Amino acid sequence: MTKVLFMNWLRKKTPLFIVVLAMLAVGAVLSEHFLTVNNMINIINQSAIVGILAIGATFVIIAGGLDLSVGGVVALTGVIVGLVNAYNPYLAVILALAAGILTGLVNSALIVKAKIPFLIVTLAVWFIAEGIGYLLTDAKPIFITNNPIVQFIGSARIWIFPIPAVIFIVVSIIAYFLLSRSVFGFYIYAIGNNEEAVKLSGAKVEFYRSMAYVINGFCAALASIILVSRVSTADPTVGKTLALDAITPAIIGGTDIMGGAGTIGGTFIGVIILALLGNLFNLLNINAYWQFVVKGVILIAAIYLANRNLSKSG
């Protein structure tokens, strides 16, 4: 059965794989340094932050929501690492992760219990989190020194793999099992399909909806720690468009913005496509601003093709 599902998935994702292969081919022709193990690992490593955010976003979107607060949460949790580092470097990281989970809980409480639309809640939480980050730091970056975890993530390797790449891959695998194999994941899909129906089946829909935001909050904190580690600096102004950067690869990878459908594998490919794009543009020496234009075109093309496929099979 797993095999059937995998083959179905492969078939649905054929256009994406073609895009990836085409990019690899173009890159290989243009530069001998492109299609090397080192460059491929580098691509995964470079996309770790957006990748982890995209995986968190995948949970939320499949469950029928959207989380705009991610930028604020990344900024705030980074600031927490920076501030607490002076007292205890380990506690700094733990508190940052806890803060990520906490923002997820705040989001879900306001959405599930207070019944405020998720776009409004997460937009507000973005502002609030980012604002607190500015208040705590006076909007100035904090340099982080002598934090073994930060140093480890920033510079160590496991065999040939840099730590951010390892974290990204591990998170992807755990997310895959959680979403595609577990009872938990089943209900995430189910409430994205028809929340009322699932409620009438006796499932605790509020819990599942909340957990999607909590997972996303945790992912945001994790991404933030990697970001901080890379530059040994906590920058409170880092948030910006991160939430939208996270959603983009999930959507390109086939996550239904209306909820109920999507896969971690798809999101992973979406992340890789965007990373390859950046890498190719560097190789080709194209103005980086073109990346935005092409990203937009890919986004629309991906959805257009997906819709066409759907109407064909329906």
Next chain:
Amino acid sequence: MTAVYTTEPILELTGIVKQFPGVKALNSVNLRLYPGEIHALMGENGAGKSTLTKVISGAYIPDAGVIRMENRVMKIRSPLDSMRAGIRVITQEMNLAPKMTVMDNVFLNSPLRSKWIFLDRKRLYTEAKAHLARFGIDLDPFREVGHLSTSHKQIIEIAKALTDESKVLIMDEPTSALTDAETAVLMRVIRQLKEKNVAILYISHRIKEVLEIADRITVLRDGTVVHSASVRDEPLNEQQLTEKMVGRKIEVSLRETSAGRSQSGEKVVSARNVTIMDRTTKKNIIENCSIDLYKGRITGLYGLVGAGCQELGKALFGAIRITSGEIEYEGRPVALNSPAKAVRHSFGYVTADRKRNGILAKMTAIENMLTAQRTRLPLLAQPKAAEELKIVQELMELLDVRPRDPHRLLGFFSGGNQQKVLIARWLAVGSGILILDEPTRGVDVGAKQEIYRILNRLTKEGKSILVISTEMNEIFQICDEVYVMYEGKITGHYMREQFSEQLINASSHGLAGSGGATK
């Protein structure tokens, strides 16, 4: 009340056929609407009333037949064609913009413009006020529509439909959500329209109401016209009309005589004096309802749309919180404040609105059947695919779900098979009590009988079943006993041997002389 005989029909349908997969919804239907006449279209649920309306409104294109408007053959291919011809349809679901004002809504389809693109608000205001006054109501045009009563909304819907030259007005169950007082207002408006020579097709299954207002009655049964005559030529009383609607098709029931059975079964669920108050209107949706469910017995809950049967069913499943009263399960009071809790007490619920809150259309039959069962598993468990597949295949076999493809998305199954999957959802989790709201709504005739057979078989396994239905025939076919509701109260309770159309019908209209039956 004099019907106009001399004029030509304004709208004439001849030989209309409309086929859906597995069911002939309309079988050569003829219908004539005359100006200044209220023509009632009656029939049970699924008789083809709505389909016929949709053919006239252009929502469906008939497979065969001719539509003539003022003696000219007309091709209605879309709602716009129908609108242009002067046909207006008012459906059960109102198409109002709830957050806009009364005047905006009245002119929603034909906004008054002055210069350029700007709305002429002054004219809008005065004309809306004048227009509504024509219908005998005085409403502030600036009020937000969402806050109005249902009858006022209904009247705005009518006012909206009749802002211009409309010749035919089709009203589909306009009073189903109205109180008696509100209905009276609406009736007055309808009579005024009649005087203005509008032809009105009035669809309802409220017999009393129809007999009061109609000049001509057409009865549909299983897609065929079984009666069509002016009330002056062929007067009908309540009972004759009921017989025509239900027909002689009340088939031999699948249930053996309930004598013996009804005494032997043990009481499983007992609802005592259940009352539900609507928090916003402070009105009781249901009031002091008490019903019992027995092991191995199919209990019916019959009432017209809006009588409160659905709400009582949902309350038993914890989907609506009860305001007062109590529910006992196996003799002990239980607080069913969420479906999750009800499921743990072995309740199962199949909704009347499959599409909206029943099926997960984009998920497979397996996943749909196990939606309830998986709540029993630990959160991080990986369901064992092989075991689940076996359970699902057995259930598909048992309920004869077709096609027998557990990996097929449920949205691609037919209505009847979707319904079977939803029933299987509860069998997979071993529910002992099944609450089925309109179990055969939107399924074809063959599947209907199959579902009845399935329910019958389930009682032999000792399940308690509550069937909520607005179809008398369904009650007769499968129920051992029936509770009848009217305006939120239980107005009758009959055992199988006491079943009579007249009695149940009377109770469902809150008529005197019916009601309290013996146990």
